[in-house]
Amino acid sequence: MSRFIFVLLFFTLHTQSLEDDRIIARQGQVSFFSYTSVENIKAENNQVLSIVDLDNGTIAVSMLMNSFVFEKALMKEHFNESYIESDVYPKATFEGKIVDFDRSTNAIQTKMIKGTFTMHGVSKELEIKTKIERSQNKYIFSGTFEALVKHYNIKIPPLLAGNIADTISVNFRFEYEPYEK
Amino acid sequence: MSNFILFAQSDLLDILEKEHKDTVNFTSATFKMTRIAIGHSTETRKKGILEVFVANRFWNTGADRSQSFFADRMSARIALEYGLSDRLSTGFGGTTFDGLFDGYFKYKLVRQTTDKKGGPFNMTILQSASYNSNSFGSIYGEREISSNNRLSFTSQLLISRKFSSNFSLQIAPTFVHRGVVLSNEDPKNHFAVGFGARYKLRNHLSLVSEYYYNTNKIKSFDNYNPFVLGVNWEQGDVMLQFMLTNAVNFVEDAFITGTRNNFNFRSPNLNFGFNATYVIHFKRGLKNKRK
Numbered sequence: 001m002s003r004f005i006f007v008l009l010f011f012t013l014h015t016q017s018l019e020d021d022r023i024i025a026r027q028g029q030v031s032f033f034s035y036t037s038v039e040n041i042k043a044e045n046n047q048v049l050s051i052v053d054l055d056n057g058t059i060a061v062s063m064l065m066n067s068f069v070f071e072k073a074l075m076k077e078h079f080n081e082s083y084i085e086s087d088v089y090p091k092a093t094f095e096g097k098i099v100d101f102d103r104s105t106n107a108i109q110t111k112m113i114k115g116t117f118t119m120h121g122v123s124k125e126l127e128i129k130t131k132i133e134r135s136q137n138k139y140i141f142s143g144t145f146e147a148l149v150k151h152y153n154i155k156i157p158p159l160l161a162g163n164i165a166d167t168i169s170v171n172f173r174f175e176y177e178p179y180e181k
Numbered sequence: 182m183s184n185f186i187l188f189a190q191s192d193l194l195d196i197l198e199k200e201h202k203d204t205v206n207f208t209s210a211t212f213k214m215t216r217i218a219i220g221h222s223t224e225t226r227k228k229g230i231l232e233v234f235v236a237n238r239f240w241n242t243g244a245d246r247s248q249s250f251f252a253d254r255m256s257a258r259i260a261l262e263y264g265l266s267d268r269l270s271t272g273f274g275g276t277t278f279d280g281l282f283d284g285y286f287k288y289k290l291v292r293q294t295t296d297k298k299g300g301p302f303n304m305t306i307l308q309s310a311s312y313n314s315n316s317f318g319s320i321y322g323e324r325e326i327s328s329n330n331r332l333s334f335t336s337q338l339l340i341s342r343k344f345s346s347n348f349s350l351q352i353a354p355t356f357v358h359r360g361v362v363l364s365n366e367d368p369k370n371h372f373a374v375g376f377g378a379r380y381k382l383r384n385h386l387s388l389v390s391e392y393y394y395n396t397n398k399i400k401s402f403d404n405y406n407p408f409v410l411g412v413n414w415e416q417g418d419v420m421l422q423f424m425l426t427n428a429v430n431f432v433e434d435a436f437i438t439g440t441r442n443n444f445n446f447r448s449p450n451l452n453f454g455f456n457a458t459y460v461i462h463f464k465r466g467l468k469n470k471r472k
Contacts, residue, residue, distance in 0.1 A: 022193075026200065044467060047204070049197045060193035066206055072462040073227035074418065081210040082384040082415065087346035090206065090295070095194055157385055159416055179196075 021055040023139055023176035030063055030172045032147075034165040041075065041164065043068040050174045052139070057101035059113060061094040061174075083154050084120055092119035094126070101132075108133050120152045139176040144169060208293040211303055211343040212351070214458065215262065215270065215287075217377040218389045218411040218424045219436060222351060223303040223341040225289045226264035229464025234260040234274065236431050236456040243449040252453070254278070258431035276431050283432045285309035293343060307337040311432045313361045332360045335433040337375070351377040355393070357434045364401035372396045373437050379413070387413045389422075393437050407436050408444040411454070422456035 028048035034041040048063040065086040070076045080086040096115015109132045117126045130143040147168050149156065156164050212222035215232070226232060239252035247253050260274025268289040275282045291304035313331045334357070341351035353375035362369055377391040391409045398404055411424030427444040428436040429452060442450040 022196075024196075024200075042467060049200050051193045051196055053193060058193060060197055062194060062197040062201065064201065064204065064206065066209070067204070069466050071466050072418075073230060073464070073466060074460050074462070076466070077210050077213065078415065078417070081213065085346065085384070086209070087295070087343075091201075093194060093197075155384060157416065163417065 021053055022179035023052050023054060023137075024179040025050040025141075025174035025176045028061070028063075028172065028174040030170065032068075032168050032170045034168050036163060036165050039163045041070070043070045043076075043079070045069070048172070048174070050141075050176070051179060052098075052141075052176060054101075054103050057098040057103075059094075059096055059098060059115070063092050064090060065092060065119075066090065083156075089120050092117070094118070096126075096128075098130070098132075106134050117147075119147075120154055122152045124151055137178055140174070141176070142171075142173040144171050146170070205298050206295040207299070208295050208303075208343050211293065211341050211349045212377075212379050212389075213387075213415060214413060214420055214422065215272075216422070216456065217351065217379060218391050218409040218413075218422060218456075219407065219426060219428050219431070219454070220353065220375050220377060220391050220393065220433065221285075221287065221305075221307050221337065221339060222377065223289065223305040223339045225268055225270040225287050225305065226262065227464075228264050228266050229462060230264045231461045231463060232262040232272075233459040233461070234258075234262050234272070234456070235458075236260075236454065238278075238426075238429060238431075238452045238454045240429065240449050240452040243447070253449075256429060256431070274431075279430050279432075279435060280314040281311045281430070281432045281435060282314060283309060283311035293341075302340055302342040305339040305341075307335070307339060309335045309337075309433055311335075311434055315361075330360045330362075333432075333434040334358045335437070337433070341377075347381040349379045351375070353377070355433070355437060357437055359434055359438060367399045367401050368397050370397075371438050375437075385415050389413055389424075395437055399438055402441060404438070405440050405443040407440045409454070418460045420458040420460070422454070422458075424454040424456075426452050426454055428452065 026049060027046055028050050029046050030048045031044040045063055045068045047067045050061040052059045065084050066080060094115055094117045096113050099112045099114055111130055111132060113128045113130050116123050128143055128145045130141050133140040147170055149166055212224050215224050236258045239255045242253040256278030258274050258276040260272050262272030264270050270287045273284040287305055287307045289305045291300040293300050293303045311333050336356045337353050339353045341349055343349045355373040355375055357371040359369055373393050373395040375393045379387050379389045381387045389411045393407050395406055407428035409424050409426035411422055414421045427442045427450055428440045430436040
């Protein structure tokens with residue numbers, strides 16, 4: 001019986017959330033920075049995917065670790081092979097919910113997004129302050145948050161400990177448009 | 182209600198999963214360094230990368246008495262190697278002990294992909310040439326070796342596959358043409374097959390081994406197939422390789438055909454090798470300098 005209700009819910013969900021209710025960003029930008037006195041490391045990924053269901057304010061983000069571009073080509077190889085192990089953990093994902101999302105307003109709103117960020121096989125609960133701008137049917141989400149390297153089980157060899165910061169600051173910017181298959 | 186939300190969320194990730202399907206993922210760092218230990222790997226350097234490559238070998242002569250502190254003899258190959266494009270690399274170097282000056286071009290034909298969209302393996306072609314600057318007159322009597330005959334060539338087809346994140350294997354069919362031939366009974370052309378493997382012990386440390394099987398050997402002196410066992414260690418812009426081998430020479434044509442010792446622990450058979458690569462980036466990956 002409960003399964004039947006679940007199936008019913010599933011169908012009502014699908015009939016209610018029209019295609020228009022979902023917005024997608026296919027070229028989202030995520031960049032991260034590590035500042036130390038020895039070396040500044042910066043990387044950008046301009047192919048981050050994100051989708052938002054405006055109906056209930058849920059959001060999902062998925063990025064390929066391989067798509068990060070570094071200042072130095074060898075850094076990218078080290079990053080993928082020795083730190084983030086993208087063979088084993090190719091993606092970082094986030095799924096969460098925008099707290100008190102107001103879909104009616106056209107004004108700029110700053111909201112918290114609560115959810116789970118998974119990277120290098122480790123999931124962490126995050127609360128990210130996000131600026132949400134809207135122009136007609138386009139949305140822009142942007143913000144900054146910080147991540148601790150040691151939380152994600154990323155090992156830095158003692159010789160290079162001075163080159164990589166303990167706290168990595170992450171910037172993101174997503175431009176959404178209506179989702180069509 | 183919480184079930185309901187969870188369902189909707191994983192639904193969103195599923196949509197993103199489908200969107201990801203269009204991107205091709207190339208396998209990175211099958212071997213990481215351009216050499217497995219003594220021989221070339223399928224790796225080429227990315228565009229604008231200059232490598233300062235210094236390879237050293239140390240060994241004892243096997244004489245009863247020796248005045249040397251650490252090793253009786255040493256040899257070094259000092260080279261500059263450069264990535265002309267992401268697939269094409271070149272390098273030039275000189276070796277102190279055997280007096281060979283060498284250069285090579287290396288082109289990556291096929292790149293392995295992590296999904297089924299591209300090649301199941303890496304394939305790289307290598308063409309190298311070496312010039313033997315030794316004077317042969319005093320030892321070999323009247324034999325005059327013209328400068329044309331001092332050139333040797335090696336052509337290799339390097340095929341490798343990264344089987345898991347820890348294990349890579351390489352097979353290298355090789356053709357060697359030797360210019361300097363000291364006896365008329367010796368063949369000038371050799372076919373050899375190289376086998377190489379890398380096993381990642383830790384994130385920055387890997388175990389490597391290589392073996393070259395030479396099908397037609399030089400007859401005028403005893404020679405053996407080169408074998409090497411080593412450790413590769415990567416630290417940012419510096420990459421170090423430590424190895425034990427029976428090969429004294431650094432250039433392909435010399436060590437594949439002319440390794441005079443077998444691999445065992447009697448001196449002068451065993452060489453300790455140490456390669457250091459320093460990587461300089463001339464091309465910056467991020468174009469826009471905005472914060």
